[in-house]
Amino acid sequence: MTNFRDIEGLLDERTLRFLGVGGHEHRMLIGENWIDAQDGARIDIINPATEQKLGSIPAASADDVNTAVNTARAAFDSGSWARARPADRERLLLKLADLMERDALVLAQLESIDNGKSAQIAESVDVTLAIGFFRYMAGWATKIEGGTHTVSALAAPREAEFSAFTYREPVGVVAAIVPWNFPLLITSWKLGPALAAGCTVVLKPAEQTSLSALYLGRLIQEAGFPAGVVNIVTGDGSNTGEALIRHPGINKISFTGSTKVGQLIGRAAMDNMARVTLELGGKSPVVILEDYDPEQAAAQAAQAIFFNHGQVCSAGSRLYVHKSKYDSVVGQLANLADTIKLGHGLDPAHQMGPLVSKRQMDRVCGYINIGQESGAERITTANSTPERGYFVQPTVFASTNDKLEIVREEIFGPVVVAMPYDDLDDVVRRANDTPYGLAASIWSNDLSRVHKLVPRLKAGSVWVNCHNMLDAAIPFGGYKMSGFGRDMGRQSLDAYLETKSVVMAL
Ligand code: NAD
Secondary structure (H helix, E strand, C coil): CECCHHHHCCCCHHHHHHHCCCCEECCEEECCEEECCCCCCEEEEEECCCCEEEEEEECCCHHHHHHHHHHHHHHHHHCCCCCCCHHHHHHHHHHHHHHHHHCHHHHHHHHHHHHCCCHHHHHHHHHHHHHHHHHHHHHHHHHCCCCEECCCCCCCCCCCCEEEEEEEEECCEEEEECCCCCHHHHHHHHHHHHHHHCCEEEEECCCCCCHHHHHHHHHHHHHCCCCCCEEECCCCHHHHHHHHHCCCCCCEEEEECCHHHHHHHHHHHHHHCCEEEEECCCCEEEEECCCCCHHHHHHHHHHHHHHHHHCCCCCEEEEEEECCCHHHHHHHHHHHHHCCCECCCCCCCCCECCCCCHHHHHHHHHHHHHHHHCCCEECCCCCCCCCCCCCCCCEEEECCCCCCHHHHCCCCCCEEEEEEECCHHHHHHHHHCCCEECEEEEECCCHHHHHHHHHHCCCCEEEECCCCCCCCCCCECCEECCEECCECHHHHHHCCEEEEEEEEEC
16 A cells, blocks of 8 residues: 555655655666656555565666667757767756755755655765765866877887877766665765766666655756657666666666675676676774773774665674774673664654665575574663664674674674774784775874774775765775775766777877
8 A cells, every 4th residue: 555644744745756656666877768667567666664565666677778878868969968068067066066055955855755764864074965966066077088108109110200199088977876875865976976977877776765866867857968868767686777787889888786786787797898887795893992882882883884774885894993992892892782772763762774675685684683593692682662763773793703704794784793802903803804804994193003093994995983984075985895986075976987088190
């Protein structure tokens, strides 16, 4: 049954209008048209806090994906975007950011009812960072440059003269595949550099959380982007996603999600020699040195794992505390976890919402059971969770066994394993003993030891006295099985550009 009467009073009028009376059948954007899937197939949108249906989205088939890719190709080849003046690309990206700012509340509420996260946090973190990122990338549109080269031409006669230079050109049609944990923010990480570079895009949001992308599609039209520059196809991974990554018309795939799907996408990309950026899973260590205040350490470790309910690729899910402070930090962390107030994300009094789906809740609860059965000590109280909704109690395990499944595998929920360590050599070895390498944080005021530790941690981001500190200008991505390439920063723009070398005999 479709119903959001119980949350209606908490939603802005514009959000309600977008959701539609009685549960809207949303459409996807191809070219300038909002359309259904050709075969009429649909996927229900479920509010994870209430388990109620909020409407539905089209389940795009391979034919729909083909239409979207061909539309993006035609828009690219027309030059309306790729050869637009860089200042015009900058202006439209800035305009989009302004429209997002105007509708920040709506975007935040859509994230909340789709994903379960707090609307207040979505507005101050997800939406604010996405707007900032579009503005940052808008600035790059006018700063794309090649170089000039003096040619040695050793095989040519000495009197021959050459002029040589490089162009940077947009790579072409981009497939952007986004997960459900930060739907709008991660969309901005893909669209921002692609559009600044002059690429056209087929965006596939996660099937669980497509609303903010569809709303963004409206803002993209309102801003005045040429039709076909951004196309949005909705649907699941095995049908819509597969059709997109295997389409020969795609020049670049940018993906964030699980390592398993990332590997599959990397292989598919090579069949068509599509360029590829993969931002994948993690099992990031939080390392507390012995000089750090235990109360602060507990509060920060709680933030590092419980932010976004642990559904963060760089979540601090392995907590290493020096043995001299271990009992104090872990005891306080468990107390903090036990007092977190669970409830739907539209009420700011609730500190943690539900997980995104029943599947994710079952997966995380499965790991909690595995942890208990494998001998780790669950030191948080198994309090009851709200009757309806996909809630999971924040959970702290204590263990001395680094080989446990809950220590090695990405759980992607509010579950942390705390472990004591002896000295720096011990913690470096254990922090790096993982297939992943996305992020790590170090907590200490001993600068000398911090500087010695940073280069020894095998991770794409190392935070010191902070965790999950993302910035538009700073590249983010993984070592090892955590991915390939970087989102954000200038490096992400480079990944949407080809280099053309021109050598001219004079
Ligand atoms: P997923 O990797 O399956 O999905 C992410 C995106 O990829 C979604 O848009 C999905 O539709 C799409 N996709 C899935 N299979 C595809 C395929 N074969 N071809 C093309 N696109 C495909 O993630 P999930 O199943 O939603 O979550 C499973 C686990 O993945 C989580 O428990 C978590 O461990 C991990 N995860 C990591 C991140 C991250 O940011 N690193 C994000 C989401 C999930």
